[in-house]
Amino acid sequence: MVNVAFINPFSDEARQIVREYGNLNTIYQENGDLIQLVTRSPSQDISDEESIPHNIMDLALKRMEWYVKKRNNLEFDYRKYSYLYNRNITNFDVIAFYLLVQAVSVKFGPNSRESRVMVEAQGKLMESRMGELLLSEKRDILGTILNTLLPGEVKWTMFADLLSSRKIKLTDLVLDQGNIILDKDYFMENLGFKLEHRDPGKMYDLLIGDKIKELIINRMIMQKTEDYISEVYQKSQRQVEPNPILLELADKVTEILNQPMATYGYRGGATGKVEASPLNQEAFPPCVKIVLEGMKSGGRNDAIILFLTPFISYARLYPDVFRRNTTLRVSDVDPELAAVEKEILPLIHEAAERCTPPLFEDQPQEKVNINAKMGFGMHSEIELKHEGETTWYTPMSCEKVKLHLPSLCKPDKTCKSIGNPLSYYIHRLTDLRYEEATSEEPGEESKQESREE
Amino acid sequence: MVSDQLLKPATPEERRRYYREEWDVKDIPEFISNSVQKREFGFDHMGRGPNDRYKVFRSMDLLRKFLRYRAPFAAYSSVAFYEKPQRRDGWIKSELVFDVDAKDIPIRECGCQGVCEVCLNQALEIISSLIDTLKGDLGLKDIHVVYSGRGYHLRLFDESVMTMDSDVRGQIVQYLSGAELPRNEYAAEGVTYKLEHFTIPFGYPQVFTDRTRYAILHLTPETQLDEVNQKLLKDVMKNREFLEDNQWGIFRSKIGPQRYLKLIRSIASLNMALVDAKVSIDLKRILRLPSSLHSMVSMKCTEVKNIETFDPFKEAVPKFVYERKS
Numbered sequence: 024m025v026n027v028a029f030i031n032p033f034s035d036e037a038r039q040i041v042r043e044y045g046n047l048n049t050i051y052q053e054n055g056d057l058i059q060l061v062t063r064s065p066s067q068d069i070s071d072e073e074s075i076p077h078n079i080m081d082l083a084l085k086r087m088e089w090y091v092k093k094r095n096n097l098e099f100d101y102r103k104y105s106y107l108y109n110r111n112i113t114n115f116d117v118i119a120f121y122l123l124v125q126a127v128s129v130k131f132g133p134n135s136r137e138s139r140v141m142v143e144a145q146g147k148l149m150e151s152r153m154g155e156l157l158l159s160e161k162r163d164i165l166g167t168i169l170n171t172l173l174p175g176e177v178k179w180t181m182f183a184d185l186l187s188s189r190k191i192k193l194t195d196l197v198l199d200q201g202n203i204i205l206d207k208d209y210f211m212e213n214l215g216f217k218l219e220h221r222d223p224g225k226m227y228d229l230l231i232g233d234k235i236k237e238l239i240i241n242r243m244i245m246q247k248t249e250d251y252i253s254e255v256y257q258k259s260q261r262q263v264e265p266n267p268i269l270l271e272l273a274d275k276v277t278e279i280l281n282q283p284m285a286t287y288g289y290r291g292g293a294t295g296k297v298e299a300s301p302l303n304q305e306a307f308p309p310c311v312k313i314v315l316e317g318m319k320s321g322g323r324n325d326a327i328i329l330f331l332t333p334f335i336s337y338a339r340l341y342p343d344v345f346r347r348n349t350t351l352r353v354s355d356v357d358p359e360l361a362a363v364e365k366e367i368l369p370l371i372h373e374a375a376e377r378c379t380p381p382l383f384e385d386q387p388q389e390k391v392n393i394n395a396k397m398g399f400g401m402h403s404e405i406e407l408k409h410e411g412e413t414t415w416y417t418p419m420s421c422e423k424v425k426l427h428l429p430s431l432c433k434p435d436k437t438c439k440s441i442g443n444p445l446s447y448y449i450h451r452l453t454d455l456r457y458e459e460a461t462s463e464e465p466g467e468e469s470k471q472e473s474r475e476e
Numbered sequence: 477m478v479s480d481q482l483l484k485p486a487t488p489e490e491r492r493r494y495y496r497e498e499w500d501v502k503d504i505p506e507f508i509s510n511s512v513q514k515r516e517f518g519f520d521h522m523g524r525g526p527n528d529r530y531k532v533f534r535s536m537d538l539l540r541k542f543l544r545y546r547a548p549f550a551a552y553s554s555v556a557f558y559e560k561p562q563r564r565d566g567w568i569k570s571e572l573v574f575d576v577d578a579k580d581i582p583i584r585e586c587g588c589q590g591v592c593e594v595c596l597n598q599a600l601e602i603i604s605s606l607i608d609t610l611k612g613d614l615g616l617k618d619i620h621v622v623y624s625g626r627g628y629h630l631r632l633f634d635e636s637v638m639t640m641d642s643d644v645r646g647q648i649v650q651y652l653s654g655a656e657l658p659r660n661e662y663a664a665e666g667v668t669y670k671l672e673h674f675t676i677p678f679g680y681p682q683v684f685t686d687r688t689r690y691a692i693l694h695l696t697p698e699t700q701l702d703e704v705n706q707k708l709l710k711d712v713m714k715n716r717e718f719l720e721d722n723q724w725g726i727f728r729s730k731i732g733p734q735r736y737l738k739l740i741r742s743i744a745s746l747n748m749a750l751v752d753a754k755v756s757i758d759l760k761r762i763l764r765l766p767s768s769l770h771s772m773v774s775m776k777c778t779e780v781k782n783i784e785t786f787d788p789f790k791e792a793v794p795k796f797v798y799e800r801k802s
Contacts, residue, residue, distance in 0.1 A: 158665070178615070178636070179614065179615075180636040180637060180640075183639075183640050183641075183644050186640075186643070186644045186647050187640075187641050187643040187644050188643070189643065189647075192647065192656075193647045193648065193650070193651045193680075194647075194650065194651055194656050194658065194680045195680075196679070196680075197678070197679040197680075198613040198614060198615075198679055198680070199612070199613065199615075199678065199679070200612065200613075200615040201613075201614055201615015201616065202615065204679075214678045214679075217677040217678055218677065219677075221675070225664075226676075228664040228665070229662040229663075229664050229669060229671065230662060230671075230676065230679075232664050234663075325754070422646070423646075425655075425748060425753075426646045426649065426748075426753040426754070426757055427753065427754055427757075429745070429748045429749055429753070430749075432745065433702065
């Protein structure tokens with residue numbers, strides 16, 4: 024029998040485990056029971072001492088390391104983390120979960136890379152654990168958790184927060200009269216009869232079955248983790264001194280998160296950082312190229328102000344903003360504002376001029392909006408003294424482009440693997456640099472010759 | 477047939493006549509009048525866009541006086557309800573709005589330059605199918621349809637969606653318009669099955685099937701679709717009669733599975749433009765005030781009471797238009 028707490032750390036059973044746990048200081052003490060459980064987990068690799076957690080602090084860090092390595096390292100070795108799928112570690116695992124959540128909340132707050140990765144890791148771990156359960160166990164657990172989290176009818180409108188963060192997509196759900204269809208009897212009675220030449224029972228298994236229930240539970244628990252991080256953070260703001268154990272754990276989490284940047288990075292780069300550098304228009308995504316050619320009346324303002332300005336400024340000054348997840352100002356990268364004046368603004372203004380009719384001809388005030396979107400307030404000139412009066416807008420995601428400016432989205436092959444035009448730029452930039460670096464002299468010469476022809 | 481006197485801009489004198497002689501404050505629907513104090517109003521006095529904004533009215537009578545004496549080129553009210561509408565501050569909630577503009581329908585049969593009877597009818601058909609999905613799938617109520625002058629607005633007052641943010645509204649737009657390709661692989665107990673969208677007669681696959689059928693049946697030889705060349709377009713038009721009887725399987729086999737995929741992928745991206753997503757996701761948008769005059773086309777912005785029988789050229793034409801000299 025699987026303890027619900029193994030999957031749902033917010034269950035009553037999990038809370039009971041936390042209540043019964045003793046002194047927080049014991050998390051550093053070597054824990055014989057834990058070591059025994061780990062080393063006896065099926066298919067666990069015990070040849071490397073480093074991969075065995077000796078105490079709960081270790082276990083907490085291993086949880087994060089598991090996710091980070093799994094996500095980044097193609098040579099990820101499942102056998103080094105087999106104990107994470109061992110249901111008998113539930114009691115230790117729940118404590119490790121709460122330690123981690125509290126550590127990242129107190130040290131970094133809810134809008135940090137550490138918190139985001141913690142939430143993702145929890146989702147992925149739940150998913151992997153569910154995958155290891157027997158079908159009958161899985162169904163029992165799903166039923167139990169669903170009954171606790173969602174008693175009665177399940178309306179899609181109850182999931183506004185999950186939809187908002189795109190943890191769930193509306194198009195993935197089977198909806199009828201506002202209900203998310205999870206129950207087989209409801210399906211058979213209200214939708215099954217619409218099917219022709221197909222067995223409704225089997226269609227239920229295919230279209231809904233356990234998958235949608237699992238998806239909803241998984242995403243709800245991820246959301247609960249996120250909410251809990253915010254709650255702990257709020258409380259911690261009222262405390263004088265956070266527990267040093269939590270701060271230490273938080274620092275170690277950061278170290279783990281920094282490892283893939285150093286080790287794997289972007290295509291093997293030494294530091295994984297993508298530095299500010301002059302713009303390479305060859306690496307621009309199709310949507311940006313369309314705007315640079317000039318827009319027609321209608322989408323002009325949004326395309327130039329909301330779309331192009333953030334893209335060009337970030338691509339030039341802070342291309343890996345989404346990966347570094349640290350807020351910067353333009354002047355942190357361009358202290359004299361030379362790149363802004365000589366490279367960024369001219370490019371944006373030229374695109375505005377190419378619009379039909381030229382954007383500034385009938386709407387000269389939009390020049391101010393361009394400055395505002397780079398963080399320099401609502402002023403006609405860009406001046407350091409105004410920096411910070413407005414926010415330096417980050418580039419729109421592909422999803423937002425499709426909603427705001429659908430005519431711009433003409434995806435090519437590279438677009439399929441990215442979610443933001445800026446990621447496209449980094450991706451192509453890296454490719455182009457790689458091509459340049461790997462092309463040998465004779466080849467390069469012959470290329471140039473053929474170009475001249 | 478639409479008379480030559482229609483769809484021409486109204487003169488300042490015609491605007492004044494409209495607001496003094498024809499318009500009645502009672503024509504403003506209750507969904508506006510019962511929340512007048514919570515909304516921001518905006519006006520366009522010169523035909524250069526609504527630049528007189530942040531207006532508030534403490535009563536319907538003050539709004540009546542304003543419209544009667546100023547006879548604006550266009551009048552708007554916010555979809556948002558505010559604690560302090562004069563500052564657009566203290567956002568409480570917003571109507572969920574879908575804007576189908578006849579001139580922006582992605583596949584138009586008429587090919588006209590502006591707006592005509594044919595594309596306005598098409599806009600109403602689209603509105604009708606959106607309402608079916610809003611009610612049937614999403615279970616939403618309190619839906620009002622407004623003829624805007626160049627298309628239709630769907631305005632929802634269902635409390636369960638009025639506090640939703642832009643991202644959720646964006647997802648609703650995608651669902652309603654069939655803008656995403658439904659998956660076609662489904663697995664159970666380790667076995668994966670292929671199920672095309674048209675074999676699933678409910679939920680999102682059905683919405684996608686409906687919108688795709690509508691698009692295909694309205695294609696013209698001039699329609700430009702990404703990934704669809706002239707040969708494919710011709711074959712689609714030749715075989716589309718199968719879709720009138722829902723014979724999707726035959727249609728798909730006539731087109732060929734690879735080309736079919738290209739076709740529906742292209743239509744999915746086109747469907748995104750069925751409604752103007754910018755309007756739906758903007759929580760602080762101002763929308764044309766029902767009962768006000770759309771001076772650019774000399775039509776009344778009118779609440780549609782019966783979508784089956786509504787004819788804008790009968791119910792939304794102001795009297796002064798009939799009195800114009802040809």
